[in-house]
Amino acid sequence: MPGTMVPSEFIINIDQERCRRCKRCVMNCGFGAFEFKDRTIADSSKCVACHRCVVFCPEEAITIGRNPLAFRENPSWDVGLRKSIWRQAATPGMILTGMGNDLPWLNIFDHLLIDACQVTNPSIDPLREPMELRTYLGRKPDHLEVEPNGNGGFGLKNKVSNNIRLEVPIMFSGMSYGSVSLNVHRALAIAAEQLGTVMNTGEGGLHEELYPYADHIIVQCASGRFGVHSKYLNAGAAVEIKIGQGAKPGIGGHLPGEKIGLDVSGTRMIPVGTDALSPAPHHDIYSIEDLSQLIYALKEATDYKPISVKIASVHNVAAIASGIARAGADIIYLDGFRGGTGASPAVIRDHVGIPLEIAVAVVDEQLRKEGIRNLVSIIAAGGIRSSADVAKVIALGADAVGIGTAALIAMGCRVCQKCYTGNCSWGIATQKPELMGRLDPDWGAERLVNLVDSWSTELKEILGALGVNAVESLRGNRERLRTLGLDATTAEILDVKPAGR
């Protein structure tokens, strides 16, 4: 009896006529799907459709197809459900997965349309006029006071506290060293510096080699406290307390021991080969006042750098965010239920949390109602796929976005969802030296810079069409959005009118 009784998802087809037996596919597949026995043979059961072989085959001899095997249709017993049951019946345990939610939930972004100017207010041409994307993250006063400076002008009386300056409202989301390779962190840091934005370390600490990029790094402090020490806390422009993650709200990070080699162990300050399991809650945070104490402890430890608090978007997110703002945070990082992960139980990833669009809308509205929107900046992440999503979520009320999956895709990721195996053929979610080497940090950085530059150009084009020349005029400007095909209650929660109104 074959182990799981689960038929292969994909079928690898090698055109033996075209194959010149160069064995590149054998060497490239991280999952060991190819073998060479006087000709190239493939084991389809191991294929994850990561396309590494297809891209590197010089003869275009490989095609990957979906297994056409027919199942008797039964909408209540979707094939995916049947496969999960077979797997769990074979080996008890949670089904692990990687990347973001892959169930076909309603995607609200795809039901939002952006406005444009015609006649009464002119659109602005970003090729000819300045178009400003600069964004500051952190606390702002609710008003400023000035006094005459003695030579006809005015001087500031109260100062704005430390903020992080971003030249584009797009940053790289937290992806831990350990979950991704050091080369990924290198690429992110180089790109963040070139773009004038920041990367986020995720919860695995920061390799010493990247300390020079401090101004472009947000260092994270999660429940496992991996790699957290005073030098690390001061190695960034801001510190982020990770309470939760969109892909797995309510549970802690999980890094399998296979991914913990010497370098990762050194940075994380844990033994080689042990599973790095972050506790679900922070063991020193059981309520909002505990969070406040940690926020102020971190401020003291870092000479009052901005403190960000990252939470997963859950049902009561608006009230939670208001508490976080009042607890002293300078930035709230909202992670939607489509956010990616290196490893998560599929049941949590696919069924827990709420969409980012709703979370941003209700948090922004709640903070405004309470008159404390200026206390925090809102970062929206977990489900940002394009510059259109960036524009829409900013219009709903976010200050900036974080991109994780999109950044990995830019560096070759195929969203095969096998990050938790450590076998990533693209050298991204792996610590195996032979795989890691596949990602050249400079090449990766260049791709990241190109991507963010492209999105910025598109964002400027959108602003121009809207007739505004600074991103702050789009921020929270829901008047410039309309819904199409979205139910009335959701539209009301988003505070966006339907198209035609």
Place this chain on the structure above:
Amino acid sequence: MAFGDQYKKWKVDDFKVSSACGLSGFISRDGHLTGGEVIIESMRVIRERGNGLGGGFAGYGIYPKHEEHYALHIMFEDANGKSRCEELLEESLEVEASEEMPTMPIPQIQAPPILWRYFAVPRREKLTAEGLSADDFMVRLVMAINTTVPGTFVFSSGKNMGVFKAVGFAEDVGEFFRIPDYSAYTWIGHGRFPTNTPGWWGGAHPFNILDWAVVHNGEISSYGINKRYLEMFGYHCTLLTDTEVMAYLFDLLVRKQGLPLPIACKILAAPFWKSIDEDDDPAEKELLESLRMTYGSALVNGPFAVIVGYSRGMVGLNDRVKLRPLVAATKDELLYVSSEESAIRQICPRPDRVWAPPAGQPVIGELKGDV
């Protein structure tokens, strides 16, 4: 359309009015009072910029006998609204005088509402009970009347100043309200060209709150966020016009937060980052950077030219890339600002200086210290 229908339409239509317009204004810095016929004369030249769906004027210094009283100009759809409103006024204010507004019926101005004016101050016990300043109390009262009393709209609420507006061309509106009978040290006029509504009396310019009067040409593309920002401070934009946003922003920044007018202008028409980055005075740079960081949601983006009157002065301001026309001129103690130079020359044939203010640079004229 009858006033009542206009009013109902305004109450139910949930869309924003966009309009283009002609505007003109002047201030005598020595406090010299000029008759209203002069501003009408100026507006007549730029009749082309309006389409007859809204015109209006604001004059400062017109009620010297009542200078300590808030002068409320109110339009009513019918006697019902008037009596309900008057109950509210009686409850909140000590009304010193009230009278029908003097008008001259002319065929060009159709279906006028009941127009009445009241000179009043808040009842002292009310202020103490609510712990509000008289100005804040009046803002709240005006907003309450405008949003809750059916068929009633307060269109002027400052001291020793008044706003007069109607559906019609500016010069006809001036004649209807007998503007030449008033004398003011600052006059502002407006002719409107709304694009998507039949126009209603309350929607004409100037828009007013306390002693702020705003006439405006343009459409605010950032309206949605400016409105939400103002809501955080208790302002409710009920008129769905951009101009209302302008007036409230000035009130918030200058009156409530105490920022100097030139600083408020730097917030509404913020300098570009490029010019801030290139500023080599570190203090100035920090000031401008802090203003943009703190007041990003108050940046008024999109094409506009605006003239704002207040008790001690008048300011003309353009958007940050100057997408609408604005010209300024001086002659002795007079400062003129207008959409077109012709409107200035019509009433001041030989100005000392005429110039086009650069984008985002305010032109401010204030009464001299001893006036």
